[in-house]
Amino acid sequence: MSIKLLTVIDYGMGNLHSVAKALEHVAPEFQIEVTDSRQRIAEADHVLLPGVGAIRDCMAEIHNQGVADVVSEVLADGKPLLGVCVGMQALMKGSDENGGIDCLRYFDGQVRQFPRNLTDENGLPMKVPHMGWNHVHQTVDHPLWHNIENGSRFYFVHSYYAEALEYTAGRTVYGPEFAAAVFQKNIFATQFHPEKSHIAGLQLLKNFTLWDGSL
């Protein structure tokens, strides 16, 4: 069996080691490469778009480093693409963060801030960021949910969320109900961090490496 290549796009935003290590753990048949090389990404079988921090900085680097073009080529080639956290938000129409930022418009939803005045079931204020393990309710039958129980908890850490619209693959409630995962053709993207979500998260990453990008 030939070794397949999975590239994690390195555009200078944050910690890519966790996700690379988790992928190495679940997919020994893959070479995992954290890279900014357009050629290596073009050669890859699977591509992961990460992202942490502020959307303004992420989008600036996505444009400065030609990541927008790279993503569009990956999608045109039909390769499986997994977006994670701000990597998912970057695929939306736009974000209210940093005074309003245009994103890549692969999904028609807006990224909004969690309201500051939410209270939980005991009447206590709900903390922002939404940090920790929350349920994800699967809304479609998708190859990336294979062998993951519906309602499993995944690890989140974010202060902005994507609206749950028709592209939603999984929903989570924290005050508003939002898109925990979205899908379209050969794209799947998660607001949560599969690389930090123990058994369910590792299964999702494994499923991604097994996916051929078709539905």
Next chain:
Amino acid sequence: MPLAKRIIPCLDVDQGRVVKGVNFVNIRDAGDPVEVSRRYNEQGADEITMLDITATHEGRGTMIETVKAIAGQVFIPLTVGGGIRTTADIRDMLNAGADKVSINSAAIFNPDFVREASERFGAQCIVVAIDAKQVDDHWEIFTHGGRKPTGIDAVEWAKKMEAYGAGEILLTSMDRDGVKTGFDLELTRAVADAVTIPVIASGGVGNLEHLAEGVLQGHADAVLAASIFHFGEYSIGEAKQQMATQGIEMRI
């Protein structure tokens, strides 16, 4: 079904070994940090925090190797603290596989460091650690393992750190640390109610009931404990079951 409260076992690490002191002295050896982390991961820990308690220059390389080894085997969030003073320190820990860093005395000496770190790496990975002791009717921040008072009010400091971009507060009662009589619940509640970011309660856990109190009475979003888990008195799973029976939302 809401967000789960978190249980975070804490590893105090000295020269590559897990240790646990009582009031930061009388250190006991509790094993290899990689082994200990793996055990907690299997037991269902929600995150792991590792504090380099000596934080010497020589110890730094050992710590980075330990973080790398843990990050290759444990796929839950890992926070590393102790001696984090510069953005280069943060970058080194994140590159080794840590997900968050905990900043303590460096924040007191230079609060702008927290702002700079948050802007550069994102608030999600910046934990500000607060070591507080009761002084008369309020709590003050102490440094140097609880020996040096700073005169800073702990609740005011937590609010300031939130404004500077902290993503989370790790709040330790230096009066309770290691003495197993339970969290300082008044301190925990005062801080948790004063900020909108999550607060981790730390210091004083001696039994499972204490963990539940931290959430129910202290309003903590997460509870941190060391010795009750290290020496096998309780497993993480037992702790979660106990908390769940009191109506606390847990990941089980």
